[in-house]
Amino acid sequence: MMDISSTMKEEKPPNLNDRIAQRVRDLRAARGLSLDALAAHCGVSRSMISLIERGESSPTAVLLERLATGLSVPLASLFDAPEPAAEPVARLADQPAWRDPHSGYVRRNVSPAGVASPIQIVEVSFPPGARVAYETGAREPQIHQQVWVLEGAIEVALGDERHRLGAGDCLAMLLDRPMSYHNPTRKVARYAVVIATLPASRR
Structure with missing residues (x-):
């Protein structure tokens, strides 16, 4: 495997x-x-x-x-790649992985680029003790996100809300407030992020 x-x-x-x-x-x-x-x-x-x-x-x-x-x-x-994908399959070798120079976390775009879909999937490897805080604000169209922990544990703050997530836990949120991620453990955490853009007509 x-x-x-x-x-x-x-x-x-x-x-x-x-x-x-x-x-x-x-x-x-x-x-x-x-x-x-x-x-x-x-x-x-x-x-x-x-x-x-x-x-x-x-x-x-x-x-x-x-x-x-x-x-x-x-x-x-x-x-995303600047040109649409030739096929609706993103091979593992072609999925871009990027390392944040500040926190060291690695994110990999799993979804095929350029495909007409409102859904995107990202996989993240989060180092022990790492923390990232985003000054996220309301957007048009609205962006919904779910975080599914695959390994380890993370803490997610969304505005005044605080959530500790362990392996298998999934958190749904709307990207309209400041948020932060923190790995409070001594082990690498790995989680998937599913992002969906909701057109105004679908609300």
Whole structure:
């Protein structure tokens, strides 16, 4: 049986920063936002956004989440391939893994990129003691998320709510408030994140 956790310990593949750069450029252009306008929307400086769009920065997960909020997309969308997938299957070897330079957590986009689906799946390997806090705000369209712990334990804070999750536990949430993840244990935690974008007409 394949050891999925071991594959997630690999460093990010070459040119992943270039993929993020193009996705940010394309999403910003699709929304008709200037660098200054996006900076005002997400609270990231114009110069930093410019560096990211040129692939000259290694942004943290927190910074990328702020960009994603400003662009009204899930964080996972910033790692999508710029071109639609040739087939609706994402092979393990082609699923991009990215390591947060601040916390050391590794996230892997499991879902095929470019497929017309409102659902995305991400797998995360969270180091012992790691903590990541996101300044998530309300988005249009609404983004729903479920966190399913596969191994270990994590603590999730959503606004004033606190949830401790063990292996097998699943938490459903709406991305509309500040949130944080923490691994309070001495072992690596592994969890899946299922993200769904809900159009206004479906509410």
